[in-house]
Amino acid sequence: MKARIIIIFLFFSTVWLLVLSRAFYIQVWPNEKLAQLQERKYQTRIKLNSQRGSFLDKDKREIAMSQISYSIYADPKLVKSPKATARQLSKILGVSYESIFSKIKDKNRRFVWLQRFIDDHKFARVKDAELEGISSVQEWKRVYPFENLYKGIVGLVGQEGAGLEGLELKYDKAISGDSEKINVKRDARGRPLNIDGMIVTENQMGNDLVMTIDTDLQFYFETQLKETMQTFEGEGAIGIVLDAATSEVRAMVSLGNSGKHDLVLKQKAITDVFEPGSTLKPFVMALGLEENLIQANSKIFCEYGKMKVADRWIKESDSHHQFAYLSPSEILAFSSNIGIAKVGFQLGTDKLREGLLKFGFGQKTLVDFPGESKGVLHETPWNSHLLANISFGQGISVNALQLTNSFAALVNGGMLNRPTLVKGRRNTETLDYTELERAEPTRVISKKTSDLLKVMLSSVTHEGGTGVNARVPGFLIGGKTGTAQKASSKYRGYEPNAYLSSFIGFIPVHEPRYVIYVMVDTPKKSFYGSQVAAPVFAKVASFLARKEGMVPNLISDKNLVAGFDKTRKPSSKPKVDTTGFTPETKMLSLRDVLKSSHATDDLEFVGRGSKVELMESEDAETGAKKVKVYLKAN
Structure with missing residues (x-):
C-alpha cells in the first residue's frame, strides 16, 4: 500500500515537472515559431512613410517639402455595420459609397486603407464620428509650395513615399529618411490597441538638397514662354539658363501643347531630341578655326546662294542671300548654309565628327536627372551631302540641355562642364551644408578660339544679322538663331510646314556669365527663330542683367561691329585686307x-x-x- 502511494506520488510529480518544464520553455525560452504565431494573431504590421528631406532652390527656399498628414484605415472584422459605416465615411471623405463598402464588407480581412493623406478637417470629422473598426495613422505627405512650377524638374513621389520621377527619383536614397514598419497590437478579441484611435511615429529625417535653380528666373522664363506660345500658337516650348562657367542650371522650363507643364511625366529639355539647325553652325566654325583651316579674316566663296553637292542642291534659307564671299563672322551673322558647309568640307567627316564628340554631342551629358537622351551622331563614313547637312544642323539630333551645355563650352574659354541641378546637401538637424563633388571640366577648344567665337557671335545680333531682335539695351550679347525643320515621328523625313524656332546666346560677350536657350515648337504665325525665339532671349537676358546687378557697358552697336547691309550686291572677288599695324598702339x-x-x-x-x-x-x-x-x- 505504501509502495503504491509512493509510485502514484512520483508519477504525478513527474507529470507536473514535465508540465512546469514545458510552461517554462514556452514562456521563457525563445521560440521563433511561436513568436511568428503570436505576431500573426495579435499584431498587424503596416509601413509608415518617413519624413523626406526638402528640395531647396539656390536661395534656400523650399520647393518640395514634407508635412504631417493623416491616413484612415479599417479593420473590417471590427466594423459592426459596414453599410452604415460606408455611408457615413462616404460623406466625410468624399469617396463613393461603393468604394468604401467593397473594402470593409469582408470580415476575413484585418487591415485595409480607406484614404491616405487627408486634411485636418476631414480627420477631425472622422475622429468625432467614433466609428468602430475605423482608425487613423499620422504620416508624412509630400507637398510642393510652387505647385506646377517645378514639377517637371523635381518630379513626384508615390503613396509609399518613394521617388517616381525627376529629382525625387534620382536622389531618392539621399533625401529619404528611414521608412518604418510598425506593429499595431490587438487584444484577445483582435481589436487594435491604439491610443485615441491614432498611431504616431517619429522616423529619421532625410537630408535637404540645395538645387541650382533660381525660382524668380524660373517663373519669369516660364511666363515669357507661355506668352510667346500664345502669340505664335506654338505646340510647345523649352527654355534653359546655364551658368556659363560652371554649367549649373539656373532655369529649365518645359511646356506642352496647352501651355502648361508636361506634368512630371518627362522633362523635354533632357528626354527629347531634335535637329538643332543653324544653332550648330558656331561649333563647326570653331572646329575650323581650331584646326587652322580658316582664319578670322578668311574669305569663303558662297556660290551666290546655291551650290550643288553630288546630285542635290544646297541653298541659303533666305532666298535674298546671294553672297559671293563672306568672312567667318558674316557666315554666322547671315547664317549661311553654303559658307558653313564649305567649312565642314575642309574639316572632313572624321575631324568634324571627332570635334562634335568632344563638344559632347552624340553622348549623354550625365546631368543628375533620370531619362536623358544622348541624341544621334552617325558613325562615319558620311557621304558629301550628309556632311554638308550636319554642318548646318540637319542629320544630327541633340537634346536641349546638351546643346546649351556645349554652347557654354564654346564661349567660356573652351571648357566643357557636366551640367548640374543639385549643388549640395544640408543636414536637417544640424543645418550643416556640404557641397556635392563636381566632375572636372575638360578642354574642347583653346581660349583663343573661344575668344574669337565670342566676337563673331556678337555680330549675329547687329544690324543685318539674324539675331538683331535678341539685343539687350546697354549690353553686348552674342548668339545664334536656329530655324530647323521638325522631323516626323510617324514617317521618314520632315513634317510639312513644321519648324523648331530657336535662339541660343550669352551675356555679356567678353565675360559670359549666362548661356540662355529658347526653343518654340511648331509656331503657326511665324517660324523664324529671329522673330519667335530671339525676343524671348532679350527679355530673359535683360531680367538676368537687372537681377544680378550687371553693369551696362553702354557700347554702341555701330562702334563695335559695323552693321551688315542685307541689300548689298554680291562681289565677284574677295576683299583683300591691306591693313597693317605697327607694334605701337592704334x-x-x-x-x-x-x-x-x-x-x-x-x-x-x-x-x-x-x-x-x-x-x-x-x-x-x-x-x-x-x-x-x-x-x-x-
Whole structure:
C-alpha cells in the first residue's frame, strides 16, 4: 500500500515537472515559431512613410517639402455595420459609397486603407464620428509650395513615399529618411490597441538638397514662354539658363501643347531630341578655326546662294542671300548654309565628327536627372551631302540641355562642364551644408578660339544679322538663331510646314556669365527663330542683367561691329585686307581687328568699351606673336 502511494506520488510529480518544464520553455525560452504565431494573431504590421528631406532652390527656399498628414484605415472584422459605416465615411471623405463598402464588407480581412493623406478637417470629422473598426495613422505627405512650377524638374513621389520621377527619383536614397514598419497590437478579441484611435511615429529625417535653380528666373522664363506660345500658337516650348562657367542650371522650363507643364511625366529639355539647325553652325566654325583651316579674316566663296553637292542642291534659307564671299563672322551673322558647309568640307567627316564628340554631342551629358537622351551622331563614313547637312544642323539630333551645355563650352574659354541641378546637401538637424563633388571640366577648344567665337557671335545680333531682335539695351550679347525643320515621328523625313524656332546666346560677350536657350515648337504665325525665339532671349537676358546687378557697358552697336547691309550686291572677288599695324598702339574697332592680319595671332581681350587698342609683343623663345586687345571707352 505504501509502495503504491509512493509510485502514484512520483508519477504525478513527474507529470507536473514535465508540465512546469514545458510552461517554462514556452514562456521563457525563445521560440521563433511561436513568436511568428503570436505576431500573426495579435499584431498587424503596416509601413509608415518617413519624413523626406526638402528640395531647396539656390536661395534656400523650399520647393518640395514634407508635412504631417493623416491616413484612415479599417479593420473590417471590427466594423459592426459596414453599410452604415460606408455611408457615413462616404460623406466625410468624399469617396463613393461603393468604394468604401467593397473594402470593409469582408470580415476575413484585418487591415485595409480607406484614404491616405487627408486634411485636418476631414480627420477631425472622422475622429468625432467614433466609428468602430475605423482608425487613423499620422504620416508624412509630400507637398510642393510652387505647385506646377517645378514639377517637371523635381518630379513626384508615390503613396509609399518613394521617388517616381525627376529629382525625387534620382536622389531618392539621399533625401529619404528611414521608412518604418510598425506593429499595431490587438487584444484577445483582435481589436487594435491604439491610443485615441491614432498611431504616431517619429522616423529619421532625410537630408535637404540645395538645387541650382533660381525660382524668380524660373517663373519669369516660364511666363515669357507661355506668352510667346500664345502669340505664335506654338505646340510647345523649352527654355534653359546655364551658368556659363560652371554649367549649373539656373532655369529649365518645359511646356506642352496647352501651355502648361508636361506634368512630371518627362522633362523635354533632357528626354527629347531634335535637329538643332543653324544653332550648330558656331561649333563647326570653331572646329575650323581650331584646326587652322580658316582664319578670322578668311574669305569663303558662297556660290551666290546655291551650290550643288553630288546630285542635290544646297541653298541659303533666305532666298535674298546671294553672297559671293563672306568672312567667318558674316557666315554666322547671315547664317549661311553654303559658307558653313564649305567649312565642314575642309574639316572632313572624321575631324568634324571627332570635334562634335568632344563638344559632347552624340553622348549623354550625365546631368543628375533620370531619362536623358544622348541624341544621334552617325558613325562615319558620311557621304558629301550628309556632311554638308550636319554642318548646318540637319542629320544630327541633340537634346536641349546638351546643346546649351556645349554652347557654354564654346564661349567660356573652351571648357566643357557636366551640367548640374543639385549643388549640395544640408543636414536637417544640424543645418550643416556640404557641397556635392563636381566632375572636372575638360578642354574642347583653346581660349583663343573661344575668344574669337565670342566676337563673331556678337555680330549675329547687329544690324543685318539674324539675331538683331535678341539685343539687350546697354549690353553686348552674342548668339545664334536656329530655324530647323521638325522631323516626323510617324514617317521618314520632315513634317510639312513644321519648324523648331530657336535662339541660343550669352551675356555679356567678353565675360559670359549666362548661356540662355529658347526653343518654340511648331509656331503657326511665324517660324523664324529671329522673330519667335530671339525676343524671348532679350527679355530673359535683360531680367538676368537687372537681377544680378550687371553693369551696362553702354557700347554702341555701330562702334563695335559695323552693321551688315542685307541689300548689298554680291562681289565677284574677295576683299583683300591691306591693313597693317605697327607694334605701337592704334585705336581701332573690333571689326578692324578681325579683318586685319592680327586675327591669326594669339588675341587676348582685356577690359570693356567701344574702342580697342592693340599692344603687340613677341615671345622671346618661340617668336610667336601675342596681341592684347584693350577695350576702351569713348
